[in-house]
Amino acid sequence: MLDRSTIGVLGAGNMGEALIAGLVKASIVEPHQVLASRRSEVALAYLADTYGIRTTTDNSALVGDSDIVVLATKPQVLGEVLAETAARFRPGQVVISIAAGVTTTFIEDRIGNDIPVIRVMPNTPALVGEAMSPYCLGRHGSATQALVASQIFSAVGVTVQVEEDMLDAITALSGTGPAYLFYLLEGLIEAGKAMGLPEYLSRALVRQTCYGAAKLVVETPRTPRQLRAQVTSPQGTTHAAMTHLDSLGFHDQLRQAVLKARDRARELGSADIRPK
Numbered sequence: 001m002l003d004r005s006t007i008g009v010l011g012a013g014n015m016g017e018a019l020i021a022g023l024v025k026a027s028i029v030e031p032h033q034v035l036a037s038r039r040s041e042v043a044l045a046y047l048a049d050t051y052g053i054r055t056t057t058d059n060s061a062l063v064g065d066s067d068i069v070v071l072a073t074k075p076q077v078l079g080e081v082l083a084e085t086a087a088r089f090r091p092g093q094v095v096i097s098i099a100a101g102v103t104t105t106f107i108e109d110r111i112g113n114d115i116p117v118i119r120v121m122p123n124t125p126a127l128v129g130e131a132m133s134p135y136c137l138g139r140h141g142s143a144t145q146a147l148v149a150s151q152i153f154s155a156v157g158v159t160v161q162v163e164e165d166m167l168d169a170i171t172a173l174s175g176t177g178p179a180y181l182f183y184l185l186e187g188l189i190e191a192g193k194a195m196g197l198p199e200y201l202s203r204a205l206v207r208q209t210c211y212g213a214a215k216l217v218v219e220t221p222r223t224p225r226q227l228r229a230q231v232t233s234p235q236g237t238t239h240a241a242m243t244h245l246d247s248l249g250f251h252d253q254l255r256q257a258v259l260k261a262r263d264r265a266r267e268l269g270s271a272d273i274r275p276k
């Protein structure tokens with residue numbers, strides 16, 4: 001389906017650019033099939049130079065010229081952007097939104113015409129082609145449109161189809177997910193410095209340890225619990241560290257943090273907070 005389609009990325013900022021880079025690098029589409037919009041002409045010139053794609057500052061023109069419209073602005077401006085472009089949406093298009101918290105119903109109600117809307121929650125590893133991108137179909141989506149979303153977001157990592165009522169939890173777990181790990185790594189770098197290691201060395205140790213541990217999680221069939229057990233000898237150094245974290249209720253605190261993120265995603269998705 002993507003063979004001759006034009007993919008319009010409306011609001012091509014960090015995530016939009018990651019998607020464009022993935023699509024072009026993986027040759028999922030030809031550069032001329034991609035159209036990007038945002039307000040900054042300088043940023044658009046950069047996108048055109050870097051990826052060979054077409055650009056415009058005119059969101060309505062982008063919608064009019066695209067078969068697949070990817071809504072990639074911040075959630076707070078999406079209502080305004082949809083009001084500006086609503087008249088240009090037409091039957092036969094597919095709309096994909098990555099705006100956190102914005103429901104498919106919110107978008108469907110504004111663009112009309114029974115146009116299928118797919119909501120995707122990628123994460124920042126999209127920038128290196130390793131995103132996790134769960135997606136769900138709105139009221140009018142079918143298996144064909146699910147395939148379109150899957151093909152597009154496979155360009156920046158891994159996809160999985162989910163139900164929309166899971167998306168707030170997903171936002172908290174994998175959308176916010178990289179930040180939990182970065183936070184842990186920040187703490188480890190500080191711990192290395194506190195033990196007298198030079199900062200460059202502390203960073204290098206933590207970076208490679210993180211990379212190696214992530215590869216173990218991905219490339220072996222063992223669960224994180226099994227991998228941890230493998231490095232924890234009775235009364236050894238890892239045992240001492242883990243016993244301390246357990247005594248602080250670390251896992252419970254982490255669970256509470258994820259629930260806070262889930263609740264915030266719910267709030268952002270509520271009509272009271274998001275501008276119409």
Ligand SMILES: NC(=O)c1ccc[n+]([C@@H]2O[C@H](COP(=O)([O-])OP(=O)(O)OC[C@H]3O[C@@H](n4cnc5c(N)ncnc54)[C@H](OP(=O)(O)O)[C@@H]3O)[C@@H](O)[C@H]2O)c1
Binds near residue numbers: 012037059122123
């Ligand atoms: N970052 C994440 O981890 C992540 C994860 C999942 C989902 N998301 C979602 O992805 C979306 C984009 O996030 P991001 O991090 O890529 O944000 P971003 O870098 O700020 O990109 C959004 C872009 O929208 C453009 N924009 C603003 N107003 C516009 C308008 N009226 N018309 C056209 N373009 C407009 C901005 O460019 P100009 O100023 O040049 O217009 C900006 O570059 C958000 O909805 C977010 O919820 C982000």
